Amino acid sequence: MQSAPVLRSEWLKIRTTRSLLGTLLALFAVTTAFSALAAAPDPSDPDFDPLFTTFSGVLPGQIAAISFGAMAVSSEFHNGALRVSLAAVPQRGRWFAAKVTSIAVPALVVGLLTSLAALLAARAGLGSAADTLTGGEQVRAVAGCAVYLTLTALFAAGLTTLLRSGVATLSLLIPFILVVSFVIGDAAGTVVEFMPDRAGQLVLQQTHEGTLGPWSGLAVTALWTAAALLAGAWSLNRRDA
């Protein structure tokens, strides 16, 4: 396969950058730890959703996923590193596809391990409060959580390629996630439901009230990610390196 060497090269870049491995470790540790902490059961709360409580570590954990996606790309925009990369692989589409894959695969693998660990940690804390969870719901949430974290990392990667800066991406996305999730939150109507983070998080909830279901919500996030990646690819192709 002609793209295999480029993919191996991009994967080697990630493996040889300690800060990137650090963000993946943070993704695992933060998500699992916060899920374990949140699992102090309070079933008297009418809004209690044992599934979302189990995966509540994703809310802080996704910041690590965003950082991973953003930093994996942003290093290319420092000191003309992109020129060295594109001088080695001048077909920009091929290069970007390899870059995106090299972010997606480790994000998905670590995301899967993370969501499994979060489930185990939270169930230990929740005890009988988790008994209402069906096996199907748990499988759906574990798989959905891994996909959601991967899409989040790729969304950040696409945006970083478009903005040519990791700092710009992080200072846009992190406040966005905090503001949308915690300030606007439930107050706003269905528009919020279609935001990239809220839509994807539906896969982690036991009950759904809005227009979107768990998988359609994840599909909305996937559309956001696809748009960000396409915008990034367009910018990369069009602009001087």
Next chain:
Amino acid sequence: MTSIDVQDLTKEYGTRRAVDHLTFRVRPGRVTGFLGPNGAGKSTTMRLVLGLDHPTSGSATVGGHAYAGMREPLRQVGALLDAQAAQGSRTGRDHLRVLATSNRIPDRRVDEVLEETGLASVARRRVRTYSLGMRQRLGIAAALLGDPAVVMLDEPSNGLDPEGIVWIRTLLRRLADEGRTVLVSSHLMNETASFADHLVVLGRGRLLADTPMREFIDARVRPTVRVRTQDPAALRSALARHGHDVVEHPDGHWTVTDARVDDIGRLTSAAGVPILELAPDEGTLEQAYLDLTANQTEFTAQPQEA
């Protein structure tokens, strides 16, 4: 034959024209010095050749092919653009392995170029800890990685110590002698004079000269001859008889302007003038270059109009 061909190349950034209808060819088997003041368009031209920037019009090809279409281009063209481009948190060896992997170049070759550029002992240190000279060597190592027929280096002697400068001179000579196409940009004249066979000179994005270095100098600097004698009166009259202008210097030596050392030697010998010293002064690249670019430099102070 692998040459770099630049055809009517133009690049505009907004309203500024960095490269202006540039046409030249860099041929194999010799070192071509790429000269011009800062901002003349040398680096831009190199980026255009590598397909990194999109030309406004015109084309640049290597061996007849557009760089952007090449598969595994490191095997054909090696380039150093900016020594700072290697990521600081990676080791020098890993930086090269990343590049080698993408072009299916074996890791064995990585170790070879590390050895060749004198970086073997620091190969497993992070690039962040490298001096500018070491980064420059790493950039050159990256350019040599694919054993390419075309080598393009932007200011390679930047930050090198005297030993490194001698090393790069020898390296460039060897690469050209092996039949490779070597293009080296610089704004250091004495440095360029020490390795270049041929010159391509830019000013404000335009081609000012594309000639062999010796011709470039000879065409612009009038040769002079330095003479010292025990008998100034005899020398003056002998030279005057043949219509040569002569300048006397306080330390006792004389310069004959616009003259060849062979002619002056024969002439003084025939006239029986006792000579203590006779030497040609054929002009330096620096003199020739300054003569050419005096009115081209963007940064030259403009004469004030009354």
